[in-house]
Amino acid sequence: MQVVEKNNFEKNKSSVKNNAVQFLFKYGAIALLVFIIFYFSTISDAFFTYDNFTDILRSISIVTLLALGVTFTLVVGGFDLSVGSTMSFSTVVSASLMVWYDMPLWLVLILPLLIGVLVGLFNSFLIVIIGIPDLLATLSVMYIVAGLHRTYTEGYSIYNNMPLTSGSTAPGQLSDAFLWIGQGQLMGLPVPVWIMLVMVTASYIVLHHTRWGRILYMTGGNAEAATLSGVNVKKVKFTAYVVSGIFASMAGILFTARVGSGQIDAGAPLMMEAVAAVFVGYSVLGAGKPNALGTFFGAAVIGILLNGLTIQNLPYYAFDIIKGSVLVAALAVTYIYAKKKLNRT
Amino acid sequence: MAEPLLSMSAIGKKFGTVTALQNAEFHLKKGEVHAILGVNGAGKSTLIKILSGVYQQDNGTIYLDGSLVQLATPKSAKEKGIYCVYQEVDTAIVSDLTVAENILLDTFANKGKLFISRQKLNDKARMILHELQVEHINVQQKAMHLTLAEKQMVLIARALVHSAKIIIFDEPTAPLSIHESEKLYAVISKLKRKGVGCVFISHRLPEVFEISDRITVMREGAWVETYATVAADQSQVIEAMLGEALSHELEPSTHFQGAPFLQVENLSDGDKLKNLSLTVSSGEVVGVVGLVGAGKTELAKALFGATPLTSGTIKLEGKVTKIKHPADAIKAGMALIPEERRKEGLFVQESLEINATFPNLKKFSKGLFINRKAEKRYANEIIERLRVKTSSTDTALLHLSGGNQQKVAIGKWISLDSALYLFDEPTKGVDIGAKVDIFKLIRQLTEKGKGCLYFSSEIHEAIGISDRILIMHNGQIVKELSRQEATQERILLYASGGKEQF
Numbered sequence: 052m053q054v055v056e057k058n059n060f061e062k063n064k065s066s067v068k069n070n071a072v073q074f075l076f077k078y079g080a081i082a083l084l085v086f087i088i089f090y091f092s093t094i095s096d097a098f099f100t101y102d103n104f105t106d107i108l109r110s111i112s113i114v115t116l117l118a119l120g121v122t123f124t125l126v127v128g129g130f131d132l133s134v135g136s137t138m139s140f141s142t143v144v145s146a147s148l149m150v151w152y153d154m155p156l157w158l159v160l161i162l163p164l165l166i167g168v169l170v171g172l173f174n175s176f177l178i179v180i181i182g183i184p185d186l187l188a189t190l191s192v193m194y195i196v197a198g199l200h201r202t203y204t205e206g207y208s209i210y211n212n213m214p215l216t217s218g219s220t221a222p223g224q225l226s227d228a229f230l231w232i233g234q235g236q237l238m239g240l241p242v243p244v245w246i247m248l249v250m251v252t253a254s255y256i257v258l259h260h261t262r263w264g265r266i267l268y269m270t271g272g273n274a275e276a277a278t279l280s281g282v283n284v285k286k287v288k289f290t291a292y293v294v295s296g297i298f299a300s301m302a303g304i305l306f307t308a309r310v311g312s313g314q315i316d317a318g319a320p321l322m323m324e325a326v327a328a329v330f331v332g333y334s335v336l337g338a339g340k341p342n343a344l345g346t347f348f349g350a351a352v353i354g355i356l357l358n359g360l361t362i363q364n365l366p367y368y369a370f371d372i373i374k375g376s377v378l379v380a381a382l383a384v385t386y387i388y389a390k391k392k393l394n395r396t
Numbered sequence: 397m398a399e400p401l402l403s404m405s406a407i408g409k410k411f412g413t414v415t416a417l418q419n420a421e422f423h424l425k426k427g428e429v430h431a432i433l434g435v436n437g438a439g440k441s442t443l444i445k446i447l448s449g450v451y452q453q454d455n456g457t458i459y460l461d462g463s464l465v466q467l468a469t470p471k472s473a474k475e476k477g478i479y480c481v482y483q484e485v486d487t488a489i490v491s492d493l494t495v496a497e498n499i500l501l502d503t504f505a506n507k508g509k510l511f512i513s514r515q516k517l518n519d520k521a522r523m524i525l526h527e528l529q530v531e532h533i534n535v536q537q538k539a540m541h542l543t544l545a546e547k548q549m550v551l552i553a554r555a556l557v558h559s560a561k562i563i564i565f566d567e568p569t570a571p572l573s574i575h576e577s578e579k580l581y582a583v584i585s586k587l588k589r590k591g592v593g594c595v596f597i598s599h600r601l602p603e604v605f606e607i608s609d610r611i612t613v614m615r616e617g618a619w620v621e622t623y624a625t626v627a628a629d630q631s632q633v634i635e636a637m638l639g640e641a642l643s644h645e646l647e648p649s650t651h652f653q654g655a656p657f658l659q660v661e662n663l664s665d666g667d668k669l670k671n672l673s674l675t676v677s678s679g680e681v682v683g684v685v686g687l688v689g690a691g692k693t694e695l696a697k698a699l700f701g702a703t704p705l706t707s708g709t710i711k712l713e714g715k716v717t718k719i720k721h722p723a724d725a726i727k728a729g730m731a732l733i734p735e736e737r738r739k740e741g742l743f744v745q746e747s748l749e750i751n752a753t754f755p756n757l758k759k760f761s762k763g764l765f766i767n768r769k770a771e772k773r774y775a776n777e778i779i780e781r782l783r784v785k786t787s788s789t790d791t792a793l794l795h796l797s798g799g800n801q802q803k804v805a806i807g808k809w810i811s812l813d814s815a816l817y818l819f820d821e822p823t824k825g826v827d828i829g830a831k832v833d834i835f836k837l838i839r840q841l842t843e844k845g846k847g848c849l850y851f852s853s854e855i856h857e858a859i860g861i862s863d864r865i866l867i868m869h870n871g872q873i874v875k876e877l878s879r880q881e882a883t884q885e886r887i888l889l890y891a892s893g894g895k896e897q898f
Contacts, residue, residue, distance in 0.1 A: 275739060
């Protein structure tokens, strides 16, 4: 009798724990966001204003693009660590095309995207054809591409009419049309925010409402079963890494237009932030898998947190502690939930 | 003859509500080779695991050398001189250690000596290998370089270090070549002369008759009969293994059989499959029967384009068809219901809806966009037609029972209206009710003129459903029987590599 009671008691205790995990998994990220907004609003008047929120959205637009690319690779069961370097490369290439070579705008937009495609193809070649595990392959490519972009610029950032090593000055400037992409306004919102919103929506529709999206998710969920259902898994993975490369180079172009110069190593610090955004996104509304809206949401959580802390005058060099902690918390909730789910079956 | 070395009497074991053993008996004499036979699920492995201390019996007694023993852990079984040579030798071998270290692993793993004399270790290992007459194995090489057969010898040697009283061989010859097997027989007879009791488990009847002294047959977790090998014959033993013919046979089919749909000639995959030829007509169920490891799954996957072929042609409706990827097979009108449905057939984390429409997504989309309503409609249709028991079309499949999962694995092909279905062990882990549903479904398919290849190691089920039966052994088709000719005894004989004597 006593044993039975004890058992029941333990069962209740564990089910309370289970429910808590389930709740955290479903609504944890949203609760956290609401809490952060509420907290900062009570502390600072400058925080909860339209201007500040468009600021936040603009600040997360570049990371969100990067993170969308990572989302696609995670959906097919891969991973892309090279997005940061790819973004840096595309940043300096787009700037150099204008400043060094005085190229027309359409080329300045297309060529960096081509670089993204090439990096994606190289990644998938290593992963799909050669068979190197995704993390290791993209880690190596991250270094290769980072080295390439530093070599290309000889270590200098690129700005209007910069002095060249030959002694003369660069012939070109970043055009106003180009800068508008990063600095302009459209219907009350900054252009980068529009670009981000369009890309998030497009990714969401592709991933959740089209045949392609279904095939991407199933490939990631069970490549073996997908193959036996007639899916060419290799082709699907190729596509995902190419998409990731394209997103990374879009982020690079946007960065150049936003800052007005081609900074080297622009993407390096954003890579981990993008990965964090995707994993925070796992736990949004209990999706349990990478998803476009979750990624946007994850980027927003991190962006708002950093914005609020900036207002609080937290030194910027401490920001990585916050980013890392948010990532760890998101991962913890996701993986504890996954373990529970496995145990139940 | 001598006192029984080991007596296991009235052994019972339950796992949850499933009875694995009931009144199992096993008696072993000193210096004898005693084989245990039984079909899959007869309880052989459970009995062996109880003897080697992996499981504990719920009831029954074990006497060793005349005294009652409790074998609580594998360690205590070993201390009492009971050793086991498993089929998967790699799990018991440490591949980074040398042969000598592997042989004497237990001695230095358990005793707290800090330094090990390599010299002594190697000498001792050499001595034992010499005793087994396999002194060609270099004791100083790493175990990872050994062949499977040599690894087995190392395991046997490890048992001998401790002067084992009983050595259990669990399907030891399954991965071995004939030559290697013969070598193993020689070692076993040597052990026998040393007075070691050998328990021998195998699916290969001829070798059982060659090397055993006695045979115990088990069926459904219980002891059936123990024979002296010299006095027994194969058909008698097979009958004892199968018991009464299991009676859920279906009516013989009377439907029309059309032209050959699939013709396969001389198919090989350079590994397991050797020169297979077969045909399937529309409206026909062809059973492909063989023991575990005969190459049935390999054949199914090769036909479906999931594994590459080295030679052979596949003709569909008379035309030579190149099938390089499952996508080609699906386009050509084939469907595969794979053996490992959770791993290969289904997305178990996903809903029935998503699973059921996946191979034919185009049909459920408008342009690029998925039509969720059409998906749901089809999912409901599958649930009704195949009688899937589930709470909703959104439930993740991992919450469904094995039988219901299997129905979904079949149902996902139905929207494609495929012409040829490959069923690989479709009744594995499926309860009897779902089994009957699946058989009915196969019949419905053939009545509509579809062809089916039914791969199975459940002989009586294959006889019940098939119009013709092909028997596989060791990657080849060794015999074809019509439904009228097929009996369980004959099939089992050919499947175990035997031949009928006329």
